[in-house]
Amino acid sequence: MRTEARAKELNGIPILHYVVFFVLSINLLVWDLYSKWHVFSTLGFEHRQSESWFVWLWGKDVFRLMTSFNHGALWGMGQGYSAVFAILSVVAAVAVIYWLFLARGAQSLWLTVALAFVLAGTLGNLYDRLGLHGLRDDLTGQIQYAVRDFLYFQIIEWPIFNFADTFLVTGAIMLLIQSFQADAAAKRASEVIAAQPVNGHTA
Numbered sequence: 572m573r574t575e576a577r578a579k580e581l582n583g584i585p586i587l588h589y590v591v592f593f594v595l596s597i598n599l600l601v602w603d604l605y606s607k608w609h610v611f612s613t614l615g616f617e618h619r620q621s622e623s624w625f626v627w628l629w630g631k632d633v634f635r636l637m638t639s640f641n642h643g644a645l646w647g648m649g650q651g652y653s654a655v656f657a658i659l660s661v662v663a664a665v666a667v668i669y670w671l672f673l674a675r676g677a678q679s680l681w682l683t684v685a686l687a688f689v690l691a692g693t694l695g696n697l698y699d700r701l702g703l704h705g706l707r708d709d710l711t712g713q714i715q716y717a718v719r720d721f722l723y724f725q726i727i728e729w730p731i732f733n734f735a736d737t738f739l740v741t742g743a744i745m746l747l748i749q750s751f752q753a754d755a756a757a758k759r760a761s762e763v764i765a766a767q768p769v770n771g772h773t774a
Contacts, residue, residue, distance in 0.1 A: 584677045592677060592687045599691035603734040604698060607719040614638050616706060633726045640717035653700050653716050660697035664690060681749055688742035695735030
């Protein structure tokens with residue numbers, strides 16, 4: 572029985588969690604890169620847009636695709652610091668792998684899934700910041716070291732974003748939820764310990 576249990580684990584982490592992490596992160600990354608390629612190849616760049624996909628009851632456009640290059644971070648923050656964010660992306664990717672498989676965070680399936688979203692989003696935007704998409708500025712002919720964005724909720728004038736951004740936000744929300752759960756578990760544990768008898772008396 573012990574041999575079978577060990578066969579299902581690697582470094583104290585269930586094999587299933589390795590599979591979930593790599594399959595999920597790879598598929599999310601592929602979807603992000605494919606969607607960027609497809610939209611930019613179809614519409615062209617920059618600021619080319621599709622017809623509105625949804626129209627509100629009073630005629631207000633809700634959502635459309637619009638190609639845009641983001642030289643900053645999420646939602647357009649930090650414009651002009653693409654190289655800095657590229658370095659931070661590499662650091663974040665290394666931190667995710669360390670946290671999961673060396674610090675054994677992957678023992679938690681929830682954390683494994685959350686960080687799979689984070690890694691996919693990080694690598695998807697890092698690919699663009701390194702200019703690996705090969706897209707060039709129309710005027711200068713220089714490679715655009717910028718993230719390709721195209722999802723645009725026009726009805727609320729939300730900053731244009733991409734699927735990698737949604738993966739990052741999803742992972743961050745999952746991590747936040749886990750932190751609340753961890754705090755609650757720690758509180759319950761402390762209450763149980765406090766209620767234990769000490770020298771024949773309750774604390």
